[in-house]
Amino acid sequence: MNFTNDTKELISILEKSLDIKDFTTPKKNEISIVVDQNNVPTILTYLKDKGWKQLSMITCVDWIEENKFELVYVLFNWTNGITFLVKTKIERENPEYISIIDIFPGARYYERDIHEFFGVKFEGNSDSEKPLFLELWDDKPPMRKDFDPLEYSKRKFPDRKYDVELSKNVVKEVIKEGGINERT
Amino acid sequence: MNIFEEDLNDTITFWEKIKNIFRGKSLWMLHYCTGCGAVELPPTMTARFDMERLGMGPMATPRQADVLLITGYLSVKTLRRVIYTYEQMMTPKYLVGFGSCTLNGGIYYDSYAVINRLDYYLPVDLYLAGCMPRPEAIMNTFKTLENMITKGEANGWKKYVENYDWYRNNQIRSLGEVYVKDEFHE
Numbered sequence: 001m002n003f004t005n006d007t008k009e010l011i012s013i014l015e016k017s018l019d020i021k022d023f024t025t026p027k028k029n030e031i032s033i034v035v036d037q038n039n040v041p042t043i044l045t046y047l048k049d050k051g052w053k054q055l056s057m058i059t060c061v062d063w064i065e066e067n068k069f070e071l072v073y074v075l076f077n078w079t080n081g082i083t084f085l086v087k088t089k090i091e092r093e094n095p096e097y098i099s100i101i102d103i104f105p106g107a108r109y110y111e112r113d114i115h116e117f118f119g120v121k122f123e124g125n126s127d128s129e130k131p132l133f134l135e136l137w138d139d140k141p142p143m144r145k146d147f148d149p150l151e152y153s154k155r156k157f158p159d160r161k162y163d164v165e166l167s168k169n170v171v172k173e174v175i176k177e178g179g180i181n182e183r184t
Numbered sequence: 185m186n187i188f189e190e191d192l193n194d195t196i197t198f199w200e201k202i203k204n205i206f207r208g209k210s211l212w213m214l215h216y217c218t219g220c221g222a223v224e225l226p227p228t229m230t231a232r233f234d235m236e237r238l239g240m241g242p243m244a245t246p247r248q249a250d251v252l253l254i255t256g257y258l259s260v261k262t263l264r265r266v267i268y269t270y271e272q273m274m275t276p277k278y279l280v281g282f283g284s285c286t287l288n289g290g291i292y293y294d295s296y297a298v299i300n301r302l303d304y305y306l307p308v309d310l311y312l313a314g315c316m317p318r319p320e321a322i323m324n325t326f327k328t329l330e331n332m333i334t335k336g337e338a339n340g341w342k343k344y345v346e347n348y349d350w351y352r353n354n355q356i357r358s359l360g361e362v363y364v365k366d367e368f369h370e
Contacts, residue, residue, distance in 0.1 A: 135260070157289075
């Protein structure tokens, strides 16, 4: 961890005041913290004051065995080039969470995206129910682990039927003619 | 005077044959590309392979174009726009499917957003195998298409008019609704 003194101070302040346990550095110049659900807006506001002014993205991870969704807020600081990941876990049934558009207005579209692909509802974001990428979607959200894309594709988009025996015979004929060397 | 049976059953008139020869000599390709195949078209257009040797040129608007190329995978969202585009084109119009994605889904065979076969929704005159096909293959395809048009074999647009109900049912089965609705058109 080759961080400057400011960043070390910030990390110590976060540890003392909000008792955050999991500090990891997945990559160089990247800090990852796991926080409680209720502390996320506080921490995001604090970090925005300290210079992490850009919300690079919000993403969601489906932990189906734990029955949880994990929301990851990726913040970036343009003065020292350090990325901050703020992670929090929410329930998987009827997932709901607080919107952060009053802190970062750019989160509006990321929250729409997550609502569309994972089904998480964001309170306070009036646009979050609108469809963004998928048009006329009539199934469960497609990025969840229990969604089966192959089954959906077979049901919706008919496939071309092939004669397997015929294709095998064609391959044998090609091998006889010497086009392909048969592997022994 | 010998009368051949072929001549009696020939449905193409003399002027139609003349028209077909001229149609094959000047094809305007709609500059609309989906997926990865668009990468292969700049080399085909520019100096090394030089598409204009065949009398083909890119065209920016569907109402002046003759050839529509579906270059690569086709998501359901794009398919709606492609149907709009195809129906805007003037007859005669020809449609060429590039690569394995238009044939049978290719590497996107299990995707929830990508269709698996193109000729189920729109009439395809010619398929081009490969992932992606090289510019030589594309030039070969254009030459084949020209020969097909000259002989009067590229009749996809007639099929689309005759079997419109079948195509329309397939489109509605996969898309739900062909009408494009999004927040930018409200």
